[in-house]
Amino acid sequence: MLEQIEGSRAVAQSVALCRPEVVCAYPISPQTHIVEALSELVKTGRLAPCEFINVESEFAAMSVAIGASAAGARAYTATASQGLLFMAEAIFNASGLGLPIVMTVANRAIGAPINIWNDHTDSMSQRDCGWIQVFAETNQEAGDLHLQAFRLGEELSLPVMVCMDGFILTHAYERVDLPSQAQVDAFLPRYEPRQVLDPAEPVTIGAMVGPEAFMEVRYLAHAKQMQALERIPEIAAEFRAVFGREAGGLVRSYRIEGAETVVVALGSVLGTLKDTVDELRDAGMAVGVLGVTTFRPFPAAAVREALQGARRVVVLEKSLAIGTGGIVAANIKTALAGLPAAIHTVVAGLGGRAITRASLARTLHAAVDGTLEALSFMDLDWGLVNRHLERERARRRSGPVAEALLRDVGTVAARVS
């Protein structure tokens, strides 16, 4: 059914259609509207049977999900940013134990300085934690990916993180086609756990493993993710057959045919990128877009195939691996090893800095002109940066960086672009 609905509510309703049995959450912006909506669905009895648990921290949220999942329940939680970091130990534990928990991450920057706005630093910090990570481009896809996440995660006994851009998607009202319960029930079978805490058949879960078998346990986790590479496109195809629309999959290309320059990106910025590419194509530039929907497992073969013919690849990243550069770019480079394409990393949109069509067009022109550096920072205020570097050279006690920069900017921190 078509609805004009906030992204968070669309996700909450999609999750509810998956009939989760235990939902636990600790509030953090911009995840709050998702769990508020779910608490309402549980409280009013529209989502039943389901236990909604208000926990005291994100660490507890993931831990409650671990217990619920190990006891055989379909478990869900949502978080963002600092919350994701606070639950990091439990995140690794959930995947290590092979528990198919589904979690929404409303992508947000990581402090300090504290910042509530969107980028991908939170999810990227957990990219190697053993969870499957998928990134939604639109609110429609954000909802749909949850249906696929429960299906995939439970099939493989692996947890799945559905990443959606904080505020840009979570707080945006868009038209979303919400499926019917019958459709979802047809697509998502009842959860049959591989392991369950059951007095009728007692098992020990979480035993200590030494050097004699630890590598094998870790390898099996990797092997499962490799299985996911096979299953993700198949599940996306089944999804299309049931619901009649595209969602999920490994990668999605846009006007990539004959493109000499291809921009690779994740998440909602793909929309702006497509508009920019349309514009530039009209102006005669051979440019295209490759969206990476599944970031873990990393779809190296699909990426390589899609970028075969490109002369230049521009990786647009909403995160910065401080001290080296791009995280996504490093993965893309590995996938394209041996191919002649020049690979550029463009770090953009950190802490909610707007990524505009004009800036994207400028970047693509620079790439085509051969003036784009290997690593660049979109719309970075060099004046501000250099001024502070000068201040630090001049004075030992230069003070807190964030406060100094805000003074220089001469405006309140609420300005986001």
Added chain:
Amino acid sequence: MSHQPVKFYQTGTFTVGNRLLTPESRTVQASEARANALNSGHRACQGCGEALGARYAIDAAMRAANGRLIAANATGCLEVFSTPYPESSWQIPWIHSLFGNAAAVATGIAAALKVRGEAQTRVIAQGGDGGTTDIGFGCLSGMFERNDDVLYICYDNEAYMNTGVQRSSATPPSARTATTPAQGAQPGNTFGQGKNVPLIAMAHGIPYVATATVAELHDLEAKVERAMAIRGARYIHILVPCPLGWGAASQDTIRLARLAKESGLFPVFEAEFGEVTSVSKIRRHVPVDDYLKPQRRFSHLFGPQADPQTVAHLQRLADRNIRRFGLLADGDAPERVPVPEQADERHAAPA
């Protein structure tokens, strides 16, 4: 009312021999039908109080739950010695997740059971003092506050024994640990630090809180049974001497647990909805020296460099417990502490 006119104790122990009791008053441990939930073959040290405490408590809980029990275990000695891959001593469904989240994992299990209509299956969370009073304290407090249907059992051996005897917030003052060495002007652990988690649990107003020691099996089993008869958040704090960490002989585990109680240093009591409902009276009052001397962690207080002032300070702490908890048979009644409103709410409408 039936009563026992003559008491038969094992010499010097105050322990009644099982043979002298009627079958129905014998312990779960004395029964051939006990669950052996923590089975033999585990790797605990000789004389381990925690292994004993866990077996006593879980077997009693198993009987109370008719064998339908699930346990979540914090990282620590109990977890490590019971589940060296690929072996497990646990005869019940058992999960170890992390050091600091046993209470929250148990909450998740309880929620899953509730949703699935399997309320007859009961949930226990357990950990050592580090996993309970320190790193797991946030999750523990959250579980209490929500009154989740979980019995949390803390096996308190008063330090981080698994990592090599480092100080926890349950380490008693002046005790030597690897991080509170018996050196300097004030050797051992600092006076005025640490926390009393049973009292903090009571301040949450939860339905049941109790302390116990491995020296009194009947009392320990009765408290587990009482706890299992109640729904909602429950907490039992069991003192479990650690021969390795305390520097004590392995055959002294039970004796030390008893002396901790008999000296007044470890008050044994139970509380419901934030109010003390019973205290185990001291039966043969001993000075704290009797408890401290057999333990090398307190050896800096005695011998050539004796520190009678510190011993007297510890004696004052024991005397304070005796006074405030009313631990002597002819002493005052226990003090009443203000009870939080949540206790009344929960009392009125049990979970």
